[in-house]
Amino acid sequence: METASPAPRRSGPSGLALLLPFFIFFVLFWLIPLLGSLKMSVYADTLVSAPEFVGLAHYRQILNDPRFGKAFFNTARYTVAILLIILPLALVLAQAVRMSHRRFRPALTFALLLPGLAPPAVLALLFLLVFHGEQGLLNQLLIMPFGGEPINWLKDPHYILPALVLQAVWRWTGFITFFFLAGMENIPRSLYEAAHLETNHRWQVWRTITVPHLRPVLVFAAVYLMVDAFAQFSGAYVLLGGSGGTGDAGLLLISYGYQNAFTYGKFGTAAAMSALIAPWLMGIFWLCMMRTRRATA
Amino acid sequence: MHARLPKKTARYRPPSDRTSPGMTIFLSLLCLIFAYPFAWMLVSAFKTNSEIFHPLKFWPASLNATGFKMLFSEQWFPFTRVFFNSIFIAAAQAVGAVGLSLLAGYVFARHQGRRVRIFFVLALSVIVMPPPTFAVPLFSWLHQLHLLDRSAGVILPGLVSGLGVLYFTQVFRQVPDELIDSARMEGASEFQVVRLLFPLLSSAVISFGVIHFVLAWHQHLIPLLVLNSRDQQTLPVALAALYGSSLRFPYAVLMAGSVMSILPVALFFGLAYRRFKSALADVLV
Numbered sequence: 001m002e003t004a005s006p007a008p009r010r011s012g013p014s015g016l017a018l019l020l021p022f023f024i025f026f027v028l029f030w031l032i033p034l035l036g037s038l039k040m041s042v043y044a045d046t047l048v049s050a051p052e053f054v055g056l057a058h059y060r061q062i063l064n065d066p067r068f069g070k071a072f073f074n075t076a077r078y079t080v081a082i083l084l085i086i087l088p089l090a091l092v093l094a095q096a097v098r099m100s101h102r103r104f105r106p107a108l109t110f111a112l113l114l115p116g117l118a119p120p121a122v123l124a125l126l127f128l129l130v131f132h133g134e135q136g137l138l139n140q141l142l143i144m145p146f147g148g149e150p151i152n153w154l155k156d157p158h159y160i161l162p163a164l165v166l167q168a169v170w171r172w173t174g175f176i177t178f179f180f181l182a183g184m185e186n187i188p189r190s191l192y193e194a195a196h197l198e199t200n201h202r203w204q205v206w207r208t209i210t211v212p213h214l215r216p217v218l219v220f221a222a223v224y225l226m227v228d229a230f231a232q233f234s235g236a237y238v239l240l241g242g243s244g245g246t247g248d249a250g251l252l253l254i255s256y257g258y259q260n261a262f263t264y265g266k267f268g269t270a271a272a273m274s275a276l277i278a279p280w281l282m283g284i285f286w287l288c289m290m291r292t293r294r295a296t297a
Numbered sequence: 298m299h300a301r302l303p304k305k306t307a308r309y310r311p312p313s314d315r316t317s318p319g320m321t322i323f324l325s326l327l328c329l330i331f332a333y334p335f336a337w338m339l340v341s342a343f344k345t346n347s348e349i350f351h352p353l354k355f356w357p358a359s360l361n362a363t364g365f366k367m368l369f370s371e372q373w374f375p376f377t378r379v380f381f382n383s384i385f386i387a388a389a390q391a392v393g394a395v396g397l398s399l400l401a402g403y404v405f406a407r408h409q410g411r412r413v414r415i416f417f418v419l420a421l422s423v424i425v426m427p428p429p430t431f432a433v434p435l436f437s438w439l440h441q442l443h444l445l446d447r448s449a450g451v452i453l454p455g456l457v458s459g460l461g462v463l464y465f466t467q468v469f470r471q472v473p474d475e476l477i478d479s480a481r482m483e484g485a486s487e488f489q490v491v492r493l494l495f496p497l498l499s500s501a502v503i504s505f506g507v508i509h510f511v512l513a514w515h516q517h518l519i520p521l522l523v524l525n526s527r528d529q530q531t532l533p534v535a536l537a538a539l540y541g542s543s544l545r546f547p548y549a550v551l552m553a554g555s556v557m558s559i560l561p562v563a564l565f566f567g568l569a570y571r572r573f574k575s576a577l578a579d580v581l582v
Contacts, residue, residue, distance in 0.1 A: 014487040015408045019416055022401040022462070029435075029454040030423055036434030093324070100321040110567070111328035114335055117562045119515045119533035122555040125540055126334050129349070129548075174331065182577040223424075233429050233518040254429065258518075261433050274430050281425040289421075 040271035051268070058272035068273070070248050071256040074161060078252060079229040081165045083222060086173050090221070091214075093173065094180035095206070109181070112174030120171065120232065127167050128154070154240070157249035164236060164250055168229070176221045183217040184210060219288050230254065230281060253277055335559070342553040349548045364549030368557070373550055374535045375528050376557075382524075383514060383532040384561060386448050390455040391510040395502055398458050402465025403491050407477060417466070423459030429518040436522050450523040451531075455513055461505055467580045468501045469494075504576035507569045511562050532558045 041058055044051040062068050093112065097105055115123060130138050131154060154163060187210065195205045236255050253273065261270035341349050342364035344357040368376050405417045428435055435454060436445075444450035472494060480490045495502075520531045530538075536554045539546070566573070 015404050016412070018400040018404050018487055018491070022397040022420065022457070023416070025397060025453065025457050026420065026423070030426075030428075030457045033428075033431045033435040033438050033454075034426060036438055037431040040434055093327070096320050096324045099317050100324050101316045101318070104321055104325065106570070108324055108328050111332040113566070114332055114559070114563070117511060117566060118335070118555070118559045119517070119536075121515075121517055121533035121537045122558050125536065125551065125555060126338055128540075130334055170331065178574075179577065182574050185574070186578040227425055227427070231427050231429050257430075258432075267433050270433060271431075278426055278430070282422065285421075285425045 037271045037274055040268055041275050042272075043268050045266040045268045054268070058269050059276065062269065062272055062276060067248060067251065067256065071251045071253045074249070074251055075230060075253045078161060078165060078168075079226055082168050082172070082225055082229050085165070085169050086176055086225060087218065087221060089169075090173055090176035090180055091211075093177040094184055095210075097177065097181055098184060109174075109178060112177055114174065115171045116175040118171075123167060123171055127163070127170075131163055160240070160250035164252070168232075172225060172228070176225070179217050179221055180214060183214045187213045223285060223288050226284060227281065230277065233258065338552050339556055342549050342556055344549055344552075346548055349552075364547070364553035367547060367550045368553040373539055373546070374530070376535075376554070378528045379530050379532050379535045380557060382448060382529060383558075386451050386455075386520075386531060387510045387513040389448070389452045390513040391506045393452070393456040394458040394461050394509045395506050397456055398461025398465045398505070399498075399502070400491065401462050402467075403469045403487070403494075405462065405466040406469030406472075417462075420462040421459050423457055424463070425459075428454050432518055432522055435519070439523060445523055446525050446529055448524075448529070451516065451520050454519065455516070458509060461509065464505050464580055465501070468498060468576075471579060472497065500572040500576035501580065503569050504573045507565055507573060510565060514558075514562050 042053060042055055044054050045058075097108055100108060118126075154160060191209050191213075192205065195209055199205065231254060233254050236250060236252050240250050240255070257270045257273045260266045260273065337355065340355060340357060343360050343362060344364075348354060348357055367373070371377065401420060405413060405420070439445050439450045439454075442450075444453070476494065476497075477490060480493050485493065515533065516531070517533055517537070520534050524530050524534070527535075532554070536551060536558065539551055539554070
């Protein structure tokens with residue numbers, strides 16, 4: 001038995017054994033299907049048995065497919081919009097919650113969190129009714145009374161992507177606010193006291209203490225939102241019924257993948273699409289992780 | 298949580314004590330906007346179709362609970378069974394994912410070496426490639442394993458949580474070294490050390506359990522593909538199918554079903570709220 005040392009222990013057989021349960025499932029239910037996806041991507045699309053090996057044909061085809069380009073572009077815009085709206089908004093809201101009367105805080109937080117707790121399918125259903133062309137709540141309550149033309153959110157190609165973005169904002173803002181709140185409460189009071197000795201300016205204190213301390217949370221939130229933007233299926237699915245909406249305005253990468261796989265039966269193509277997207281996600285993820293490491297080291 | 302400063306030095310009031318009524322009102326309005334559709338949804342469970350499509354009328358003509366009655370009468374889909382499926386599948390995933398991630402997180406936090414780091418990177422890769430991104434090969438693989446149309450087909454893939462590994466690695470990093478070292482000195486195996494530490498981690502375990510429960514509750518693509526029989530489905534899938542089913546069905550049923558789909562998670566979340574907040578704070582910062 002080693003003598004006690006403050007440093008973490010070198011891995012021995014007992015330690016690695018604890019990794020076994022996780023990695024058994026990892027291999028069985030993640031690695032194997034993932035490799036299966038790669039394999040599928042280099043075989044033909046036929047549903048009949050014994051598909052032929054086609055090499056990189058699917059990949060070439062995808063890169064020349066204008067709809068794929070549209071889906072990629074839509075997803076990129078969608079992701080950026082979500083990040084740019086939710087992160088600052090949640091930061092502001094977290095601060096607002098901290099500045100609200102204590103007794104109201106649980107109720108306010110709950111109201112903000114509610115959209116995040118509802119299944120996205122239900123949110124989308126609500127959305128369908130709220131954002132309905134003429135009889136929808138939004139049009140009836142906020143637009144028509146002011147003399148505006150009712151916006152056909154789900155059919156007008158200009159408004160489909162904004163509708164998807166709004167849906168995501170509605171869903172996640174509360175959650176991210178909650179993360180920021182939790183992070184803010186962990187900032188030691190002594191730091192604020194020290195800052196108070198130098199300046200009375202709230203804004204400066206905010207800028208030099210609160211925000212830097214929230215960096216790990218910010219990075220975590222950004223990664224979380226990005227992964228959700230790429231992989232979230234049911235929002236767009238329920239809203240647009242598995243299609244991309246008018247003129248593919250709402251076509252996201254995951255919807256296009258689903259279409260290829262299940263509407264057109266082109267499994268190889270769908271698999272190739274996943275393989276194309278994965279490196280980007282991984283790259284962004286590791287970039288964020290590296291930056292957090294350096295910042296907190 | 299923090300002790301109040303004695304009055305004579307308390308010229309300084311920390312940010313969270315400087316409450317402002319203006320902020321409270323502003324926030325309340327915003328929260329009203331966020332939550333209003335849900336209030337409307339709840340009330341709409343009591344309405345007729347024409348009332349639902351005239352959303353300016355908030356209250357129904359009569360508080361006849363037809364929406365809920367029709368839902369529980371199961372004429373549209375086997376509600377009780379479906380509801381139970383969702384609960385069982387989400388709970389099983391929560392418990393299992395916590396267990397697997399807990400053990401893995403301990404190793405990653407408390408062991409060094411290149412091999413450990415490689416495994417850590419592998420585990421985290423799961424975050425960026427969640428199951429919906431390889432749904433088709435997963436489907437055919439589950440088919441080969443005879444797991445289609447069974448709850449296990451959704452539960453087992455859902456036990457692999459990269460987020461969980463990340464979470465528990467952070468949690469174990471914050472456990473004081475002395476506790477672990479003294480346990481190891483007394484000859485405890487690594488597994489026994491984890492068992493020893495478990496009571497300390499109750500908040501973290503509950504918090505991640507709730508997070509994973511909610512994420513599992515929300516799953517759509519995998520249950521949609523894997524669970525085909527009507528009595529194997531999960532609630533969100535069944536509700537979405539209901540919407541597309543026929544032209545003249547009472548939307549009140551959909552509203553009632555949606556209320557029921559939020560109730561359990563809201564309940565769990567509400568019960569675990571305080572623990573959740575403190576555990577999250579410890580892990581994230």
